[in-house]
Amino acid sequence: MERETRTEENPGHGPTLPYTKTLLEHFVNPRNVGELSEEETDGFGLVGDPSCGDQMKLWISVSDERIEKIAFKSFGCPGAIATSSALTTLAEGRTLEEARRITDDDVIELLGGIPGHKRHCSLLGVRALQAALEDREQRLQQKATQP
Amino acid sequence: MIYLDHNATTPLHPQVLEAMVTCLQEHWGNPSSPHSLGNQARMVMQEARARIAESVGCEPSEVVFCSSGTEADNLALRGVARALRARGNHIVTTAIEHHAVLHTCDALQEEGFRVTRVPVDPQGVVDLKALNQSLTDQTILISVMHANNETGVLQPVEEIAEMAARREIPFHVDAVQTVGKLPFRLPDLRAGLVSLSAHKFYGPRGAAALIVREGTPLRPILTGGSHEHGQRAGTENLAGLVGLAKALELAVQDASEEGRRLTALRDDLEARLLSSIPEIRINGAQARRVPNTSNVTFPGVDGESIILGLDLAGICVSTGSACSTGEPEPSHVLREMGVSRRDAQGSIRLSLGRGTRQEDLDLTVKALTDTVARLRRITSV
Known part of the structure; x- marks a missing residue:
C-alpha cells in the first residue's frame, strides 16, 4: 500500500486522515452533483465497482463537440465521491476528444494523491465518463439510422 | 474529540x-x-x-x-x-x-x-x-x-x-x-x-x-x-x-451501574436517530444486547463516507465496510442477519463507554443527521 507523505496539502495535523486537503474539499463540497434533464442529456453512463459495491451515474450535455454540462451522482466511499467530483471538473468545457483522453492518473493528480487502497475508486469516474461518451455516439448513430 | x-x-x-x-x-x-x-x-x-x-x-x-x-x-x-x-x-x-x-x-x-x-x-x-x-x-x-x-x-x-x-x-x-x-x-x-x-x-x-x-x-x-x-x-x-x-x-x-447508565444513553440515542433520520434501521434492536453498542443502517449511503463526515466533525465511530479493508464483502455479521450487501455497506457501529456523556450524543445526533442528509443528496441509489 502506498503511504501518503506529509506535504503542504496534507500537513498531518487536524484530524489525521489519509486524504489530502483537496480530496477532503471535494468530499465535503462535491462539484456538479445532480442530474441533467432528459432534453439536456446527450450521453449517460452508469458504472459500478464490483470490488466494493460503489456506483456512479454521470450525465453529459454536448454542444459544438464540447462537454457543456456535466452532472453526477455517486454511492460510495469518500474516494469514490471525491474522484467523481474531480473528474467532472476535468471534463467540463473540454472537447470530446480531450475528454476521452482523461485518465485516472489525471484525477489523482488533481486531488494531490490518493491512498493506495483507494486507487481503484478513481477509475469509477473515468469509466462513467467513457460510458457517457459511448452512449452519446450510440444515440447519434440511432438518430442517423432513423428515418 | x-x-x-x-x-x-x-x-x-x-x-x-x-x-x-x-x-x-x-x-x-x-x-x-x-x-x-x-x-x-x-x-x-x-x-x-x-x-x-x-x-x-x-x-x-x-x-x-x-x-x-x-x-x-x-x-x-x-x-x-x-x-x-x-x-x-x-x-x-x-x-x-x-x-x-x-x-x-x-x-x-x-x-x-x-x-x-x-x-x-x-x-x-x-x-x-x-x-x-x-x-x-x-x-x-x-x-x-x-x-x-x-x-x-x-x-x-x-x-x-x-x-x-x-x-x-x-x-x-x-x-x-x-x-x-x-x-x-x-x-x-x-x-x-x-x-x-x-x-x-x-x-x-x-x-x-x-x-x-x-x-x-x-x-x-x-x-x-x-x-x-x-x-x-x-x-x-x-x-x-x-x-x-x-x-x-x-x-x-461498577459494571451494573455503568451498564444502566450506558443502556439509558444508548436507547435515547437510538430513539433520537430514528426520529431525526428517515428510513434508518437499528440492527439487532429486538434482541438482548450489551448496554453500549448500537449498529445502525443508513440506506442509500456508504458507511465509510459517514465515518469521514463524522470524523471531520470530531467524532470517531467505525464500520466493517468493504472499501476500507479491501474485503470482498462488507460485514459478514450483518450479511448473515439477512441485511443486503448495499445496506451492510451503509451501516456503522456506535459503541459508547465510560467517557461518554449526554452532550456527546447530542452532537453526534446532529452531525449524523447533517452528514447523512448531505450524502443522500449525492447518492445514485
Whole structure:
C-alpha cells in the first residue's frame, strides 16, 4: 500500500486522515452533483465497482463537440465521491476528444494523491465518463439510422 | 474529540496505568528466576492472577495469560481440537463469530476437522435448534461468542452450555465483548473455556486471558517453558497481567451501574436517530444486547463516507465496510442477519463507554443527521 507523505496539502495535523486537503474539499463540497434533464442529456453512463459495491451515474450535455454540462451522482466511499467530483471538473468545457483522453492518473493528480487502497475508486469516474461518451455516439448513430 | 468506538478499544484507566508503571519500574524481574528479584516478580504475578480469578469467579490455576483475545481464541480452538482429535473431528460455531474464531476454524478445516457454522436469525441471535441438531458423537468443541462485537447482540450461551453439558462437549465462550460490560460470574456461564481481553475494559493492549476450567482438555499451541501451568509458554508480560487484573477489578466493580447508565444513553440515542433520520434501521434492536453498542443502517449511503463526515466533525465511530479493508464483502455479521450487501455497506457501529456523556450524543445526533442528509443528496441509489 502506498503511504501518503506529509506535504503542504496534507500537513498531518487536524484530524489525521489519509486524504489530502483537496480530496477532503471535494468530499465535503462535491462539484456538479445532480442530474441533467432528459432534453439536456446527450450521453449517460452508469458504472459500478464490483470490488466494493460503489456506483456512479454521470450525465453529459454536448454542444459544438464540447462537454457543456456535466452532472453526477455517486454511492460510495469518500474516494469514490471525491474522484467523481474531480473528474467532472476535468471534463467540463473540454472537447470530446480531450475528454476521452482523461485518465485516472489525471484525477489523482488533481486531488494531490490518493491512498493506495483507494486507487481503484478513481477509475469509477473515468469509466462513467467513457460510458457517457459511448452512449452519446450510440444515440447519434440511432438518430442517423432513423428515418 | 468524541470517541464512540469502545468495542474496538478503550483508553487506559489512570489507575491501571499507575499500577503498570509501578510494576515496570520496580518488579521487572523474571518470575521464573530463582533469586529475590524473581521471587518478588512471581509474588506480584500470583497476586494479579488471584485478583483476576476473584473478579470473574474462578480458580487462579484456571487463568491462562495470553497476548490477545485472538490468541485466547486460537488456544481454545486449536488446543481442544488437538487434545480431542482421537475422540472426534467436528467443531460447531456460529456464522457471526469474530474472525479470530472463524479464520481459526478455516485453518482447522484445512487440517481435516469438520466445521459447522450455525446461522443466526434476522436479529442476529444464533439458531438454537439448528445448533442442537448439528451436534454429533464426533463433536469435540462448541465455540460461541457471548456478545457480537458489531451489533452487541447477546447469544443464548446458557442454553448452549446446557446442550454441551448433556453431551459432554467442551464449550468455549468468546466473552471479549462482555467481560467488564456485564455483571456476570464465570460459574453462571458454565463454559469450559472463556476468552477475555484487557483493552476492551480500559486495560492495556497485549494482555488477555483464556480461562480454562478444571478438567477441560487442552494442548498448548505455544511450547517452551512451563509458564502458565504448561498451557502457554513464554516469559510473562507481568505489567500487562497487573494491568489486566486492575482493569478487571475496576470494571467488575461498577459494571451494573455503568451498564444502566450506558443502556439509558444508548436507547435515547437510538430513539433520537430514528426520529431525526428517515428510513434508518437499528440492527439487532429486538434482541438482548450489551448496554453500549448500537449498529445502525443508513440506506442509500456508504458507511465509510459517514465515518469521514463524522470524523471531520470530531467524532470517531467505525464500520466493517468493504472499501476500507479491501474485503470482498462488507460485514459478514450483518450479511448473515439477512441485511443486503448495499445496506451492510451503509451501516456503522456506535459503541459508547465510560467517557461518554449526554452532550456527546447530542452532537453526534446532529452531525449524523447533517452528514447523512448531505450524502443522500449525492447518492445514485
